[in-house]
Amino acid sequence: FENCRVSSSAGVDRLKLPPRGWNSYDSFCWTISEDDFLTSAKVVAKYLKSHGYEYVVVDYLWYRRLVPGAYVESLGFDVIDQWGRMVPAPDRWPSAKSGKGFTEVAKEVHSLGLKFGIHVMRGLSRQAFDANTPILDITTGRAYKESGREWRAQDIGIKERSCAWMPHGFMSVNTSLPAGRAFLSSLYHQYAEWGVDFIKHDCVFGADFNLEEITYVSRVLKKLNRPILYSLSPGTSVTPTMAKELKGLANMYRVTADDWDSWGDVASHFDVARDFAKAEMVPGEGLLGNSWPDLDMLPLGWLTDQGVNRGPHRQCNLTLDEQRTQMTLWSMARSPLMFGGDVRKIDMTTYKLITNPTLLEINDYSSNNMEFPYVTGKILGPTMSHLTRQSRISMLNRGSDHHHARGVGLTSCKDSNANGWSVESLDQYHEQICWREEGEQLNQEPLCLYKRICSNDHVLYGQDSRQLFTSDDGVKSCLDASPRHKITSREWKKQPSFSTCKGDANQVYIYCLFSSSPHIDCQTIFYGYCCNGLRA
Known part of the structure; x- marks a missing residue:
């Protein structure tokens, strides 16, 4: 089980929340053009900005000419300036002509009330290394000189430290050399001059971890006169221990x-x-603010394929339940939410999913998020099979009738007591999660938990997490559980798992609503993934 608390959203600085936006990679790979990008940005501004999606990001190879022979692993098709720095390919980004870079694109994005982002690679390009370009000294505007000579790309490039997933494309620079640091400074000052607000720095983390380059780039960004959000990639083989080295x-x-x-x-x-979550890194201390573990983009809607020279041409392969599961997990994990589908062709189902107010509220303001791995059911005391559903609900909410209570224990999914759980979609908006005790007649209705996603008008978000779920016609109950304390059989006899909310230390983690009607007005963050694919 994943669970969280939600607190008030009033007065919260958006910069302190998980970043949210759109990235071009999942729908365009590397082939996106200026026209496609700006059209997409206008859609984001019109339909997604009000939901917190504020960044629009051009992913990798924006400097590669889209001509025959050019593909992800090709060499010699990139556009670089006289200082060996990547600049937008003018055949795809016509406003970049005359040395303007992304300046005009950034201005257009900012006029829409959005923030502009780009993807960059580690260090130095192989193309600049082979050309042995000079290095710009930003303090003089001329070639960098030290010890009586002019320094060039081959003086700072480290060929044996090339990018693992693009070995013919980019390599590390020697940050122990003043010339190497001068090159990196010239890169990131240029991005700031273009008006960039978000930098996705690739091939420096995970299996390609380069703490020296990350540290120096972070230092450069910190000294700029405007904030730039700093994102790192890829995430292969990342552990919390490695991530802790990124503090600040x-x-x-x-x-x-x-x-x-x-x-x-x-x-x-x-x-x-x-x-x-267990390592208490959500959030962590970041560059001029918080830092967030990133579960990657949301590949939903209209997509392309990895590593191809082709734009969006197919629908997402995930089922609707799988898409809901992904969006729910990303939200509860408080991951940055970067939508990857083609926003120009976004369908209503995808749109409602990525703008779901409950999930976005959880993503923004929840805390104490952690996992409850398993759930099973048990009977405490005499059977209730002879009772009506409403009678059972009443018993669950009367503190005195503990011997007629349903129990839920956190244990192994291989436990035979996990049998009896079921989930059923009642219609497009409502689902029920039920548990039928062993021996109960099939014509007798089991006790069920109903859930419904609805408007914020019926939900109170307060500092007290016990106020998460309210309803005009539903009966409120709490699930007693704790990720740190396994309930003993003696405790089960004293207290049922479902009982009236009372603020006990072991009740602050999961909240749910029981009602005799599936059409209650409530929002729920009760989510599970257990045993035979049960999702609640």
Whole structure:
């Protein structure tokens, strides 16, 4: 189980929350053009900005010419300036001509009330290294000189430390050399001059961890006269121990490999989210603010394929339940939410999912998030099979009738007591999660938990997490549980698992509503993934 508390959203600085926006990679790979990007930005501004999606990010290879022979691993098709720095390819970004870079694109994005981001690679390009370009000294505006000579790309590039996933593309620079630091300074000052608000720095984390370059780039960004959000990638082989070395250096960092639209990719994120929550790194101390473990983009809607020279051409392969699971996990993990689908063709189902007010509220303001791994059911005392559903609900909410209570224990999913749980969709908006005790007649209704997503008008968000769930016609009950304390059989006899909310230390983690009607006005963060694919 994942669980969280939600506190008031009043007066919260957006900069202190998990970043949210749109990234071009999942829908365009590297081939996006200026026209496609700005059209997408206008859609984000019109339909997603009000939901906190404020960044629009051009992903990798924006400097590569889209001509025959150019692809992800090709060499010699990139556009660089006289100082060996990448600049937008003018065949795809016509406003970049005459040395303007991304200045005009950033101005257009800012006019929409959005923030502009770009993807960059580690260190120095192989193309600049082979050309042995000079290094710009930003203090003089001329070639960098030291010890009586002019320094060039081959003096600072480290060929044996090339990017693991793009070995023919980029390499590290020697940050112990003043010339190496001068090159990095010239890069990031140029991005700031263009008006960039977000930098996704790739091939410096995970299996490509380069703490020296991250540290120096962070130092450069910190000294700029305008804030730039600093994101790190990739996330292969990342652990909380590694991430703790980033304290104060970055604002978000990938903690998994690339996530695409397969259930295997989504499922691999559960353990990672658990580990970083357990390490109390959500959030952590970041560059001029917080830092957030990043579960990668949301590959939903209209997509392309990895590593191809082709734009969006297919629908997401995840089922709707799998998409809901992904969005729920990302929200509860408080991961940055970067939508990757083609926003120009976004369908209503995808739109409602990524703008779900409950999930976005959890993503923004929840705290104390952690995992409850398993759930099973038990009977405490005599059977209730002869009672009506309403009678059972009444018993659950009377503190005196503990011997007629339902119990839920946190144990192994292999336990035979896990049998009896079921989940059913009643219609497009309502679901029920039920448990039928052993021996109960099939014509007798089991006790069920109903959930419904609805408007914020019926929900009170307060500092006290016990106020999360309110309803005009529902009966409020709490699930007694704790991730740190396993309930003993003696405790079960004294107190049922479902009981009237009372603020006990072991009741502050999961809250749910019982009602005789599935159409209660409530919002729920009760979410589970257990045994035979049960999702609640």
